[in-house]
Amino acid sequence: DAGVTQSPTHLIKTRGQQVTLRCSPKSGHDTVSWYQQALGQGPQFIFQYYEEEERQRGNFPDRFSGHQFPNYSSELNVNALLLGDSALYLCASSSDGAYEQYFGPGTRLTVT
Amino acid sequence: RKEVEQDPGPFNVPEGATVAFNCTYSNSASQSFFWYRQDCRKEPKLLMSVYSSGNEDGRFTAQLNRASQYISLLIRDSKLSDSATYLCVSNDYKLSFGAGTTVTVRA
Numbered sequence: 001d002a003g004v005t006q007s008p009t010h011l012i013k014t015r016g017q018q019v020t021l022r023c024s025p026k027s028g029h030d031t032v033s034w035y036q037q038a039l040g041q042g043p044q045f046i047f048q049y050y051e052e053e054e055r056q057r058g059n060f061p062d063r064f065s066g067h068q069f070p071n072y073s074s075e076l077n078v079n080a081l082l083l084g085d086s087a088l089y090l091c092a093s094s095s096d097g098a099y100e101q102y103f104g105p106g107t108r109l110t111v112t
Numbered sequence: 113r114k115e116v117e118q119d120p121g122p123f124n125v126p127e128g129a130t131v132a133f134n135c136t137y138s139n140s141a142s143q144s145f146f147w148y149r150q151d152c153r154k155e156p157k158l159l160m161s162v163y164s165s166g167n168e169d170g171r172f173t174a175q176l177n178r179a180s181q182y183i184s185l186l187i188r189d190s191k192l193s194d195s196a197t198y199l200c201v202s203n204d205y206k207l208s209f210g211a212g213t214t215v216t217v218r219a
Contacts, residue, residue: 100158
């Protein structure tokens with residue numbers, strides 16, 4: 001039973017570029033949440049997708065957008081990258097109605 | 113004010129010792145709470161869920177005090193493998209994480 005998977009593992013981008021990160025949820029899960037974790041901080045909620053729609057959103061600018069596909073996998077897109085976007089991006093999946101979320105290994109993004 | 117606040121530590125304890133630490137949360141409407149464990153440069157892993165007054169799982173005990181809005185985690189008989197950062201999480205419509213408490217267990 002595969003857990004949550006994310007790709008790529010690491011990514012280096014330049015300021016102003018755009019990036020797309022991918023996540024496949026744990027088998028049986030239909031809800032995907034994205035988090036940003038800066039060094040020394042706890043994960044910060046970006047948004048959550050359920051039934052291919054953004055259901056909830058945290059305090060992140062519109063440069064952060066996402067998508068969920070019919071197979072429940074999800075993408076996180078970040079436009080006009082800033083140096084401050086450098087972080088570990090975590091995807092977590094859950095079953096709708098369940099509180100527990102399970103995390104993937106993350107994508108480490110470095111913006112230079 | 114941050115939604116979840118934790119003592120960052122570090123807590124440096126010998127093997128076999130008991131270590132306990134708290135976190136406080138600001139949203140009195142939060143219904144459920146979690147402790148996640150995070151090893152260096154790895155993803156958080158769910159350690160324990162706390163829905164009512166507390167929960168116990170082996171050497172780990174979590175307690176919830178709704179009146180004072182804090183959650184505690186106690187680790188008994190510490191092992192070297194317990195060395196990690198422990199993240200306190202409250203759940204209202206989203207998971208709100210604290211910055212983590214670092215625990216180091218020494219031989």
